[in-house]
Amino acid sequence: MKSPKKLWFIALSILAALVVSLNIGTLESSGHASWQNYKITSKASGDLTNVSLRAEMLPILTIFGGDAVSPQYQVSATGRNTPDPHLPTVEEFILTPPNPAIGVYKTNLSVRFPELAAERMASQVPMTVGDQTVTLQRSADDSAVFSTMVDFDWNAFAEEQQQRKDLAGTGKVIPVFEGRRLVRMNTIEFVDPAVIQNALQSHQPVQFTPEVLEGTGFTIHPEKELMITDLSVVTDPNRTWDSCTNGSTGQMGAWTFGQLTTAMTGTSGSQLKADAMVQAWLNQWLTAQTINTFVVAARTNMSSLILSSWPKDSNGNVAVSQAPFQLNAIVNRIDLGQGSTPTGGEVRFVFGVCTTGTPFNVIIEYGVPASVASGCAGVQGWANQWHNLSTVGASNYNAALQAITDQVATAGADTTKPFGSALNQVRTNDERLGGLKWELRQFQLTENVATQTAVLRETTIAQTPDSENSSGDFNGAQGQVNAFVLTDYINEFQSQIISGNYTVPLSYNDPNSSFNGPFLGASVFNAPQGFFPGYWNGTPTPTSTVARTDFSLNTCNGCHSRETATNDVFQQVQNRQPNSGSASALSGFLLGCNNSGVPLVNSCISTDLYPLTTPGQENVQDPVTGGTNTFGDLVRRQAYMSSVLGENCKAEQMLQSLVRHKEGFVH
Numbered sequence: 001m002k003s004p005k006k007l008w009f010i011a012l013s014i015l016a017a018l019v020v021s022l023n024i025g026t027l028e029s030s031g032h033a034s035w036q037n038y039k040i041t042s043k044a045s046g047d048l049t050n051v052s053l054r055a056e057m058l059p060i061l062t063i064f065g066g067d068a069v070s071p072q073y074q075v076s077a078t079g080r081n082t083p084d085p086h087l088p089t090v091e092e093f094i095l096t097p098p099n100p101a102i103g104v105y106k107t108n109l110s111v112r113f114p115e116l117a118a119e120r121m122a123s124q125v126p127m128t129v130g131d132q133t134v135t136l137q138r139s140a141d142d143s144a145v146f147s148t149m150v151d152f153d154w155n156a157f158a159e160e161q162q163q164r165k166d167l168a169g170t171g172k173v174i175p176v177f178e179g180r181r182l183v184r185m186n187t188i189e190f191v192d193p194a195v196i197q198n199a200l201q202s203h204q205p206v207q208f209t210p211e212v213l214e215g216t217g218f219t220i221h222p223e224k225e226l227m228i229t230d231l232s233v234v235t236d237p238n239r240t241w242d243s244c245t246n247g248s249t250g251q252m253g254a255w256t257f258g259q260l261t262t263a264m265t266g267t268s269g270s271q272l273k274a275d276a277m278v279q280a281w282l283n284q285w286l287t288a289q290t291i292n293t294f295v296v297a298a299r300t301n302m303s304s305l306i307l308s309s310w311p312k313d314s315n316g317n318v319a320v321s322q323a324p325f326q327l328n329a330i331v332n333r334i335d336l337g338q339g340s341t342p343t344g345g346e347v348r349f350v351f352g353v354c355t356t357g358t359p360f361n362v363i364i365e366y367g368v369p370a371s372v373a374s375g376c377a378g379v380q381g382w383a384n385q386w387h388n389l390s391t392v393g394a395s396n397y398n399a400a401l402q403a404i405t406d407q408v409a410t411a412g413a414d415t416t417k418p419f420g421s422a423l424n425q426v427r428t429n430d431e432r433l434g435g436l437k438w439e440l441r442q443f444q445l446t447e448n449v450a451t452q453t454a455v456l457r458e459t460t461i462a463q464t465p466d467s468e469n470s471s472g473d474f475n476g477a478q479g480q481v482n483a484f485v486l487t488d489y490i491n492e493f494q495s496q497i498i499s500g501n502y503t504v505p506l507s508y509n510d511p512n513s514s515f516n517g518p519f520l521g522a523s524v525f526n527a528p529q530g531f532f533p534g535y536w537n538g539t540p541t542p543t544s545t546v547a548r549t550d551f552s553l554n555t556c557n558g559c560h561s562r563e564t565a566t567n568d569v570f571q572q573v574q575n576r577q578p579n580s581g582s583a584s585a586l587s588g589f590l591l592g593c594n595n596s597g598v599p600l601v602n603s604c605i606s607t608d609l610y611p612l613t614t615p616g617q618e619n620v621q622d623p624v625t626g627g628t629n630t631f632g633d634l635v636r637r638q639a640y641m642s643s644v645l646g647e648n649c650k651a652e653q654m655l656q657s658l659v660r661h662k663e664g665f666v667h
Contacts, residue, residue: 085127086501087340088117090210090659097154099203107152108205110145111136111658118144128341130654131376153650154200160652164190167217174215175635179500179550180665182592182630188215210659216646220638221390226332227590227634228401229573229583234327236398242326244354244578254402254409255327257351258320260364263411264445265454266419271321272313273453279317281426281443281456282307285433289458291522292506294466296441296458299433306353306360306433325351325362328584329573330405332386335640337368337379339662342644344368344382346424347408350584352575353432359575360432367424369414372407376649376657383644418445419454426456429560429571438526438570440556458522462666463504464555465489466521487538488512489519494547500663526557526570534561535623545625550664559667564589564631565620572667588618592632 096108109129113121118138125136129150136146168188176184189211199206223230234240234255241251241258252259252271262274285302288295311322329350337345346365353360373382385404392400407413414422426443433439443456465486488510496502508519526534536552552558561567566587574585618631647653 085125085340086499086661087125087127087658088113088121092207092209093655093658094205094207095152095199096205097200097203106149107154108147109150109152109654110139110147112142112145115144118146121146127657128375129657130649132650132654150654151650152654153648154196156648156651158193158196160646160648161190161196161212162193163217163646164188164212164215165193167215172215175632175639176214177636177639179498179663180553180631180633180636181549182632182635186211186214210655213652213656213659214643215639216642218387218642218645219390220387220641222634222638224390224397225386225641226637227573227586228330228332229328229576229586231581231583232394233398233401234329234576234583239398239402240327241321242354242578243322243324244326252321254406255330255349256321257323257325257327257362257364260349260409261320263409263413264419264421264423264456265411266421267412269411269419269454271319272315272317274320275313275315275317277454277456278320278323282318284458289522291458292460292466292520293518294522296523299430299439301433324354326354326576326578328352328361328576330401331573332641333365333637334368334379334383334386334644335637336663336666337373338640338660340657340660342374342376342379342660343370344373344379347405349409350573354578358432358435359430359571361429361571361573361575363427363429365424365427366408366422367414368408369416369422371414376647376653379644380647380649380653383641387641387645418447421445421454425459425462431570436527438560439523440526440560441523460506460520460522461524461556463664464521464524464557465504465519467524467557482515483537483539485510485513485515485538486536487540487542490538490542490544490547490551494542494544497547497551497664498544500550500661500665502664524555524557526561526567528567533623534558534567535563537624541624545622548624549622549629554665554667556667559589559665562623563620563629565618589620589631590633592618592635 090111091114092112094110094112096110098105098107121138123138125146127134127136129148132150134148134150136148139145139147168190173185173187175182176186189209191206191208191212195206198204220226228234235242235245236253236255237251239253239255241253241256252262258271258274261278262269262271265273265277282302285299288298290296306324307318310318310324313319327349329348331348331350333346333348335345337343346367348366349364351362351364353362368382370378373379389397389400389404408422412420414420417423423445428441428443429438430441431438440461442459442461444459446455446457447453448455485508489508490497492511493502504520506520507517509516535558536555537548542548542551549563553563558564559566560570560572564587566572566589569587572587572590574587576582576584620629620631621627622629643656647656
């Protein structure tokens with residue numbers, strides 16, 4: 001028999017839903033004064049099964065040394081007007097089904113946030129859940145609870161939870177990531193479908209935690225859907241061209257450097273325009289560049305090591321059709337579109353200068369246009385295109401892959417950007433021009449207004465302060481920024497860094513010192529240990545070692561150095577050697593194991609994620625604390641891809657909109 005408090009809770013839930021449906025007054029959530037009286041019961045009771053409160057789980061901060069961090073989440077005034085606010089962690093959901101008998105035709109969706117975080121939120125938060133635009137309204141009875149009315153597919157939700165129940169019955173477990181760190185393996189949790197059906201029939205609320213949304217049964221083949229390095233693809237004679245093996249006769253296939261750069265010059269562009277654009281791009285290494293007031297020194301070896309041997313066109317510019325680049329990988333970064341309003345993320349082409357010596361990598365990174373994939377249904381469709389590649393026969397695979405990449409890489413793919421190019425940025429990772437001193441640079445497509453031509457202009461690098469080294473004493477040569485300022489920045493924004501909700505700014509005003517000036521870097525260096533530490537740390541070490549680790553991991557040189565144990569080659573995707581017959585080797589950070597330097601097809605990663613009892617893990621010693629951080633980025637991407645495929649826009653995907661946050665990493 002239900003307790004009086006439970007009956008009171010249910011009555012208020014139904015009353016609140018009725019009030020909203022009749023548009024009387026302001027929506028308030030249902031009966032949350034009695035929220036604490038609803039407890040998750042055991043399987044034997046026939047209520048929610050395998051659901052444990054987040055507060056009862058092993059705290060992630062304990063895993064990383066027990067830092068006492070109290071996250072402070074904010075929805076700013078500007079954030080309140082956006083469809084994709086960065087919400088606090090959802091502690092609990094409660095769904096109250098429609099009740100047409102009393103005129104309630106929608107589902108009352110309520111969520112509980114941590115109390116301190118909820119206090120910092122606006123009373124009304126407009127956002128998108130699934131593909132529905134709603135406003136979360138704070139409850140008058142419980143300030144930590146927000147509610148709205150939605151169209152919800154209860155039958156689909158029951159089917160999705162049944163799939164999880166079936167998986168749980170096999171003993172399968174799922175990896176759980178915090179940012180890019182693998183923190184634990186969880187058993188698959190679920191709401192018993194019988195409970196869902198009973199709630200639907202009785203019009204009573206059902207309560208559960210976000211853990212019931214994690215894990216699906218989809219099998220993701222990373223070598224076909226996420227990181228394509230197979231030689232039959234990257235050496236396809238109809239779509240690629242490799243000067244290392246093909247001599248001087250250039251080609252302009254769909255995946256060649258020449259064709260991709262020509263498309264950047266627009267629908268009315270030409271190969272000669274691309275030649276001029278690329279020549280001007282390369283010339284930037286010949287002279288010092290000033291970016292965000294920081295000076296990027298010239299690397300004049302560009303002339304003798306790259307430009308001198310590059311065949312020229314009739315105007316004396318480098319001929320993009322004969323670029324000395326070989327294709328190493330085509331990468332699906334759908335995970336970069338993660339957020340409450342998801343996008344298709346990025347598609348990347350990884351090239352390497354044709355050489356058996358020191359490397360020069362170029363990564364061309366396209367944002368998936370909104371016209372191709374936006375919102376729940378659009379992103380699901382995009383994910384399905386990639387997922388279907390796993391079922392395409394070898395003879396048709398390359399054509400199917402090109403049909404996908406053409407949507408982002410061809411001229412006019414995104415009319416909202418300069419020259420209709422979907423390009424987000426070009427990144428370079430170069431040792432060839434600087435000996436042992438690697439340098440990472442970034443470029444964006446802009447327009448020379450005077451000549452109305454496309455320009456790949458060097459810009460600031462992502463999520464990385466300016467540095468002469470990566471110990472935190474960055475830009476020490478000019479004396480404008482020092483390690484104390486870095487510590488102040490990480491301490492000030494530690495909760496946002498941990499939650500992934502931050503962007504390193506162009507300038508920073510340090511509240512604890514007189515520093516107020518340029519901050520975001522112009523380029524960044526890596527070098528073998530002994531030259532630079534290969535990680536970021538301030539003076540003193542920031543209060544939260546978790547925030548320090550996450551911040552350093554998200555920088556260009558931290559990601560490509562000691563934070564991920566990539567400091568032997570400084571490449572996540574290594575240049576394949578000409579005529580070696582081997583695909584590009586990948587880092588342990590990507591493969592999720594310590595045997596880096598092998599192609600994906602020979603790695604420790606399983607194609608079937610969820611039968612894994614122990615996923616591939618790269619265990620890396622934290623350079624500051626000496627503890628262990630565990631990575632497996634392709635496993636993380638598998639998990640995200642799987643979840644996108646397995647969601648209904650009016651069921652689990654709607655709920656995922658409230659718990660899936662856009663991450664701060666870009667690498």
